[in-house]
Amino acid sequence: MPPRRRSTPVAESLTPDDLTKLATALADGRRATVYLREAVPSLGLEEGSSAKVVSIAGTTVTVSPRGVDDELPYEADELRITKDAPPKPEPAKKAPQRKAAPRKAAPAAATPAPKPAPTPSAPTPSSSGPDATPRPAVKRAPKKATPKKATQSVTVTVYGTTDNDWFVSMTRGAKKPPRSRPVTPEAVDAAVRELGDATTRDAVTSVLSAAHEEAQRRVEELSRELAAAKQALAALEKA
Structure with a gap:
């Protein structure tokens, strides 16, 4: 029997090959569909919701999600080519630990002969007396300042229609605008x-x-x- 071909693993987000295939489908007039990796509660979209690809510019994919009367820009790492996320690889099994061999008890050491009692000497003056040398104060290292979080990325998308209607939309981080705004x-x-x-x-x-x-x-x-x-x-x- 001929050997079976191994299936190509599905990536978590859109790969450069996925973007090329989607752009080819748009050029041929075929429908191109992608799926959201994260839910958008403000628009009523759940994780894995389908969206029709409208245009592709670099790694920015403008889509029209199902059930939403608007076109939204997404980055390639926010979308995937399949509805369900690929299964995560199972963690590697740990090798069983070998039991250490019991150690042999060391022979008992000979008991040393008792030492003679020391001759009593004059009492040592306490360090808390008036002649005690003061200890230097311990300086604590200054705490390192916590770096501020980097500002979230901003994506501005301008697109126009064949009727000379132009719109602008802005995406800050993972948040999506409710609607695009018209511009002249x-x-x-x-x-x-x-x-x-x-x-x-x-x-x-x-x-x-x-x-x-x-x-x-x-x-x-x-x-x-x-x-x-x-x-x-x-x-x-x-x-």
């Missing part, structure tokens, strides 16, 4: 230009340009409809 296209364009990242600026500019062309086309179409309506009204007035 002008504010997004100014913020991206200040960042100085050419790739991000080109991506945002392409979306803004497409929205501008669509708005210009709509204005021209409405202008033609308005002109036709004015001609129809003038003809009715002459009748």
Whole structure:
């Protein structure tokens, strides 16, 4: 019989290979699903809740959890590719301890001869008297200052739609915002230009340009409809 293949162990969070597979699924128009590693009580989400992947930017995965009418950004280490967490490896069994062999009793030592009683001498003066030398005070080492906890990381995500609607959301540590806040296209364009990242600026500019062309086309179409309506009204007035 051919040897059985060993199954690949499932990671606790999304791996670079998982991110590549999810991005490929989005590019092919297929549904990509991930699962939350931790519960979000404020949104009514339990651990292992499924979420549809909307977009992937680096290690940030924007998802739409099931039952939540919003899109939330997550880091790869906050999600996993399976609903249930992988089983934890069993602790290694300790080797049985060997019993030590009983030790042989040492032979009894010879009893020494009694020493003669010492000759009484003059009493030693007490250290508490007036001539006692004072002991130096013991200096205690200063306590080390407890380092302050590092500030929690902050993730800011800006995303736009094909209708030129832009939103911003902020994540502080493991907390999730209840909803994203809308922002103007002008504010997004100014913020991206200040960042100085050419790739991000080109991506945002392409979306803004497409929205501008669509708005210009709509204005021209409405202008033609308005002109036709004015001609129809003038003809009715002459009748």
